[in-house]
Structures are given as C-alpha cells and as structure tokens.
Amino acid sequence: MKSDSQLKQDVTAELHWEPAVNASQIGVEVKNGIVTLAGHVDSYTEKWNAERAAQRVAGVTGLAVEMEVRLPGPSQRDDADIARSANDLLNWSSSLAKDSIQVMVEKGWVTLTGQVGWDFERREVTSSIRKLMGVTGVSDQITIKPVVSVTVLKSDIEAALKRRAHNDAAMITVNVKGAEVYLSGTAHTWAERDLAGHAAWSAPGVQNVVDNIVVTY
Known part of the structure; x- marks a missing residue:
C-alpha cells in the first residue's frame, strides 16, 4: 500500500503527464489516501481533466476538489451568450430530439x-457543454426515460461486467430497483470501478447508478 508521500508524488506526476492540465497551478495534498487538489485553472475542462488524472492513480481512495476556475x-x-452557444450546440446534435x-x-x-x-446521449451533451468558452461548471440534471424490465436489465449489466471488467466481475454485485442500479463489492483499481459504472450506465433506461464499489489495493 502506498504512503501518502508516495501518492502525492504519483498524483503530481500524473498531473504533469496530462497535456490538458497546467500542473504548475495546482497544489496536491494527501492524507490517509484522500487527495486534495487546490489552486486555480483557466477553464472548467481543465478542472475536470485534473480530477480525472488524480483518480487514475492507483492507491487514491478519495478526492477533494478545492480548485477555482479563473477565466482569462x-x-x-x-450568461446570455453562453446560453445561446449551448442551445445552438444542442440543436446541431443529430442524436437528440428537438x-x-x-x-x-x-x-x-x-x-x-x-x-x-x-446515458451516452447525456454524457455527450455534458461533455460538449463542458468545453464551451466561458463555462465555469456544469450541473447535469438530465434524466433517462425508463423502458426496461428489471430482470433483463440485471442480466444484461452482469453480462457487460464480465466482458469489460473481467478481473473484478465476480466480486461485484448488481441489484436493480426500478430504473436504479446499485453496485456493491470490490474492485482492484479505479479503472475497473469506472468500467463497472460505465457498464451499468450503458444499459437502456437506467436513470441512476449508485456505486458502492470499494477500491482495494
């Protein structure tokens, strides 16, 4: 198991490795495996990429974000200009209903x-809006239309887990209540945990995924 000092070195190195992040503006602190990112960034996209970079590091058990977006x-x-750009972007999307x-x-x-x-439509929308100039944050309150049977949904997600997170699939439990999916158990890395969550979200009709998977190293 990594020490806090080793985790700090690794997270700092990963931030420097990520080309979409100016790591010189971000401070890193670690206590009991929980990483705190502080400082400021020039865009919301950079903030988002810094968060993802920290989560990729093996041994990170939690992430606190205290970064501030300071637009040059x-x-x-x-706000009116940002709203117009966002609406134009949504209207140009071929996969969304008007x-x-x-x-x-x-x-x-x-x-x-x-x-x-x-869910892929929801993720595409938030990803596109996140990159618009002037945006300082995005709250995703988009819902998914429920269209599936609970039994079919559970079996489909379990099959997807075996395909995508093969090493940890046996240690992950899937429960479905209505259009909500509950994941529990353990994974060996954040990447495997993310794969499990992505498998659940990829099923049609899923409105919410409660991810209680614990990352163990």
Whole structure:
C-alpha cells in the first residue's frame, strides 16, 4: 500500500503527464489516501481533466476538489451568450430530439435539464457543454426515460461486467430497483470501478447508478 508521500508524488506526476492540465497551478495534498487538489485553472475542462488524472492513480481512495476556475480575459462571456452557444450546440446534435434538453446559465455555471433515451446521449451533451468558452461548471440534471424490465436489465449489466471488467466481475454485485442500479463489492483499481459504472450506465433506461464499489489495493 502506498504512503501518502508516495501518492502525492504519483498524483503530481500524473498531473504533469496530462497535456490538458497546467500542473504548475495546482497544489496536491494527501492524507490517509484522500487527495486534495487546490489552486486555480483557466477553464472548467481543465478542472475536470485534473480530477480525472488524480483518480487514475492507483492507491487514491478519495478526492477533494478545492480548485477555482479563473477565466482569462478573452474567455469571459456573459450568461446570455453562453446560453445561446449551448442551445445552438444542442440543436446541431443529430442524436437528440428537438427541445429535449433545457439550459440555464448563472455566472457561467450551466444547469442542464430534460430527458433522453440513453446515458451516452447525456454524457455527450455534458461533455460538449463542458468545453464551451466561458463555462465555469456544469450541473447535469438530465434524466433517462425508463423502458426496461428489471430482470433483463440485471442480466444484461452482469453480462457487460464480465466482458469489460473481467478481473473484478465476480466480486461485484448488481441489484436493480426500478430504473436504479446499485453496485456493491470490490474492485482492484479505479479503472475497473469506472468500467463497472460505465457498464451499468450503458444499459437502456437506467436513470441512476449508485456505486458502492470499494477500491482495494
């Protein structure tokens, strides 16, 4: 098991390795395996990429984010301008039904509401909005239309786990209540844990995934 000092070195190195992050602006502290990222970044996308980079490091058991998004002068936009860009982007998407997603912007923070048929559509929307100039954060309140049988959903997710997270599939339990999926058990890495969550979200009709998988090293 890694010491806190080793984890700090590894997380710092991973941040420097990530080309989408300016690691010189981010401070790293570690206590009992929990990593705290502080400092400031120039965009919400950079903040998001820094969080993902820290989570990729083996041994990290938790993540606290205290980074601030400080938009440089040319990147600052008013809320109405951001909302127009977000609506244009959604209207240009070929996979979304017209007016299925609504946008609200306050001080650069975008809140998305509405309903889609698949989780990949929800993820594509949030990923696209995250990259818009001037955005300081994204709240994803998009829901998924329920269309599936509980029995079929459970068996489909378990089959997907065996395909994607083969090493840890036997140690992960899947329970389904309505359109909610509950994952429990253990995984050996954050990557395997993320694969399990992605497998659950990839099933049609899933509205929420409660991930109680514990990462053990």
